Amino acid sequence: MKSIVIDPITRLEGHGKIHLFIKDDGELANCYFQVPELRGFEAFCVGRPVEELCRITTRICGVCPDAHHMASAKAIDAVFGAEIPSAAHKLRNLLYNGFYASDHTAHFYVLAGPDFICGPDAPPGERNILGVIAKVGLDAGKKVIAQRANGQRVIEIIGGKKVHPVTALPGGMSKRISKEEQEELIKIGENMVEFAKFSIQIVNDVVLANEEYVDMILSDTYAHKTYNIGLVDENNKVNFYDGKVRVTDPDGKEHCKYEPKDYLEYLAEHVEPYSYLKYPYLKKVGWKGFVDGVDSGVFKATPLSRLNVSDGMATPLAQAEYERFYETLAGDSSGKTPVHGTLATHWARVVELVYSCEAVLELAKDDEITSDHIFDPPKGIVGEGVGVVEAPRGNLTHHYKTDENGIVTEANLIVGTTNNNAAISMSIKRAAEGLIKKGTEITQGTLNRIEMAFRAYDPCFGCATHSLAGEMPLEVIVHDAESGEVIQTAQQNC
Amino acid sequence: MLKPILILCLGNEIVSDDGFGVEIARRLTDVGNIPESVEVVFAPIAGFALLDLLAGRAKVLIVDTIRTGNAAPGTLHKFAAGVLTPSKNLTTSHQISLPTALEFGRQLGLDMPDDIDVIAVEAEDLETVSEQLTPSVQAAVDQAIRFVWDWISRNATEEITHAN
Numbered sequence: 043m044k045s046i047v048i049d050p051i052t053r054l055e056g057h058g059k060i061h062l063f064i065k066d067d068g069e070l071a072n073c074y075f076q077v078p079e080l081r082g083f084e085a086f087c088v089g090r091p092v093e094e095l096c097r098i099t100t101r102i103c104g105v106c107p108d109a110h111h112m113a114s115a116k117a118i119d120a121v122f123g124a125e126i127p128s129a130a131h132k133l134r135n136l137l138y139n140g141f142y143a144s145d146h147t148a149h150f151y152v153l154a155g156p157d158f159i160c161g162p163d164a165p166p167g168e169r170n171i172l173g174v175i176a177k178v179g180l181d182a183g184k185k186v187i188a189q190r191a192n193g194q195r196v197i198e199i200i201g202g203k204k205v206h207p208v209t210a211l212p213g214g215m216s217k218r219i220s221k222e223e224q225e226e227l228i229k230i231g232e233n234m235v236e237f238a239k240f241s242i243q244i245v246n247d248v249v250l251a252n253e254e255y256v257d258m259i260l261s262d263t264y265a266h267k268t269y270n271i272g273l274v275d276e277n278n279k280v281n282f283y284d285g286k287v288r289v290t291d292p293d294g295k296e297h298c299k300y301e302p303k304d305y306l307e308y309l310a311e312h313v314e315p316y317s318y319l320k321y322p323y324l325k326k327v328g329w330k331g332f333v334d335g336v337d338s339g340v341f342k343a344t345p346l347s348r349l350n351v352s353d354g355m356a357t358p359l360a361q362a363e364y365e366r367f368y369e370t371l372a373g374d375s376s377g378k379t380p381v382h383g384t385l386a387t388h389w390a391r392v393v394e395l396v397y398s399c400e401a402v403l404e405l406a407k408d409d410e411i412t413s414d415h416i417f418d419p420p421k422g423i424v425g426e427g428v429g430v431v432e433a434p435r436g437n438l439t440h441h442y443k444t445d446e447n448g449i450v451t452e453a454n455l456i457v458g459t460t461n462n463n464a465a466i467s468m469s470i471k472r473a474a475e476g477l478i479k480k481g482t483e484i485t486q487g488t489l490n491r492i493e494m495a496f497r498a499y500d501p502c503f504g505c506a507t508h509s510l511a512g513e514m515p516l517e518v519i520v521h522d523a524e525s526g527e528v529i530q531t532a533q534q535n536c
Numbered sequence: 537m538l539k540p541i542l543i544l545c546l547g548n549e550i551v552s553d554d555g556f557g558v559e560i561a562r563r564l565t566d567v568g569n570i571p572e573s574v575e576v577v578f579a580p581i582a583g584f585a586l587l588d589l590l591a592g593r594a595k596v597l598i599v600d601t602i603r604t605g606n607a608a609p610g611t612l613h614k615f616a617a618g619v620l621t622p623s624k625n626l627t628t629s630h631q632i633s634l635p636t637a638l639e640f641g642r643q644l645g646l647d648m649p650d651d652i653d654v655i656a657v658e659a660e661d662l663e664t665v666s667e668q669l670t671p672s673v674q675a676a677v678d679q680a681i682r683f684v685w686d687w688i689s690r691n692a693t694e695e696i697t698h699a700n
Contacts (some may be wrong), residue, residue: 082664082665082666083665085665086550086665098550101549101550101551101580144670170637170641171640172639172643173644175640175644178642180644180645183643183644184644187587187644191588194585194588204588205579205580205581205585206580267692409657448556460611
């Protein structure tokens with residue numbers, strides 16, 4: 043048996059790795075995906091006042107601090123039994139959609155863009171944001187930068203600081219919004235909606251106009267028929283900040299819908315000896331291994347999952363895109379037939395981007411956001427709370443327990459990448475099976491196509507830290523497992 | 537008015553040795569006497585977000601943590617950012633590197649600094665959630681502070697009154 047290791051090594055030792063085990067006849071025997079985890083987070087939280095956690099947990103992730111701030115704030119509200127005023131709810135929702143508008147933009151243009159705009163087989167030196175700019179022009183790059191800056195400005199106005207917001211507190215928000223700030227937010231919202239329209243055009247011109255890319259999205263190489271989970275509002279429309287968790291089966295039928303606080307009744311975690319990261323699965327279906335289908339408890343929690351569990355989008359442009367998405371990929375615009383192609387996640391992300399831009403404008407125009415009533419002091423302490431939001435890369439749960447003084451005794455987090463751990467492994471395996479056959483020479487293009495399978499999930503690798511050089515070097519070593527002899531090596535960024 | 541010279545301390549104050557940058561920033565700002573032309577910023581960020589901080593500056597010193605595996609923990613690496621090359625392969629949205637961000641900014645016509653120097657400490661622990669630096673990295677703080685003041689005195693546009 044041969045073993046191929048795709049080993050992304052940043053300065054964080056023990057970083058994410060992909061192991062591909064190849065039989066002598068060239069067929070893929072198995073595939074493991076490993077990610078590192080930070081040690082001691084729970085111990086770090088225990089003994090601290092729980093209200094500090096919504097500021098500390100923003101440090102867990104350099105990419106989605108805002109998601110942790112919101113999930114944490116909701117969990118802390120619950121610990122104190124606090125109901126937040128309507129205006130505070132709208133402010134948090136507005137901040138969160140501003141964050142989404144920025145984060146989804148970065149992902150689509152910087153990460154997915156190179157694959158679709160430059161092409162998956164483009165040389166690595168061209169297959170990056172600089173290659174994207176070379177193809178679509180500097181104006182597009184300037185629009186991306188402006189959109190990102192607009193998202194950051196929404197966070198700064200409502201969250202008090204760029205990048206790492208600080209204004210959510212148990213019972214509401216700590217910072218009021220002035221009329222002038224509301225006017226600025228409305229202008230930002232208008233610009234964001236224009237950017238959303240531009241992004242729809244890019245999907246049309248670059249992805250849908252290219253038959254090869256549509257085939258790639260629809261191909262079995264990148265497909266998985268699993269359960270899906272995501273938050274929905276009272277009308278079963280996609281919601282990032284609030285609602286119930288809805289789970290649908292591989293055929294699109296509702297499996298269950300539950301209050302976030304009840305997550306432990308529905309989710310369990312499988313452990314494998316080779317990975318620190320657990321594999322959440324649906325408790326009532328059970329763990330049947332890394333397999334597709336209605337009998338396997340594996341689920342996905344991604345932008346595509348959120349679309350699959352919902353009955354539509356709450357804003358008009360996004361709803362039109364939702365219908366076009368399902369009409370194109372499933373032949374049914376209603377969304378009742380789920381889409382399973384992993385690469386369709388990128389288009390799903392654009393549908394959500396459109397929604398977030400429209401939501402920013404809609405909420406910015408709501409005069410209630412300038413209300414003085416943004417905080418109701420908590421009256422007591424419950425001692426336990428769960429907060430769930432949709433992080434851009436998947437469902438995010440914070441669960442805290444405290445003593446009678448609000449001092450943390452337990453903290454548990456399930457982050458988006460953990461939710462998708464089993465599905466990521468399966469997608470990599472499926473991609474590798476479709477691409478690696480007996481005698482296949484592993485080229486840069488092959489590596490990239492395998493990477494594309496997990497890139498669609500935008501997994502967080504021990505994301506509390508950044509990386510100075512920032513690249514993710516890849517080293518791929520093909521071993522003959524019996525002799526241990528190195529047969530082939532391929533490197534990127536090493 | 538944006539200050540032309542930036543000391544950009546990167547890192548994460550709750551991940552052991554990744555708190556090196558914030559420790560340097562704290563020491564610099566506690567002492568005071570930072571020249572008018574110089575701004576000291578601690579930022580737990582990377583990638584695109586760096587563009588906002590770098591654009592419009594004349595000279596930048598980045599203080600960070602690194603793991604080369606080729607040096608003892610606490611070793612200070614000093615180099616120009618130009619020795620790093622733009623990323624050839626983006627795998628997650630974390631992977632927008634400093635040189636890629638710089639090149640991207642330049643292509644967009646932003647006024648990016650010509651000179652970026654880096655001082656990075658070889659880390660021992662970047663996995664444990666803790667507010668403490670490991671002893672070897674802690675021991676490098678004083679030497680790094682001296683290097684930063686020396687860098688400031690060579691690059692600030694005014695006379696330096698600090699005697700460190």
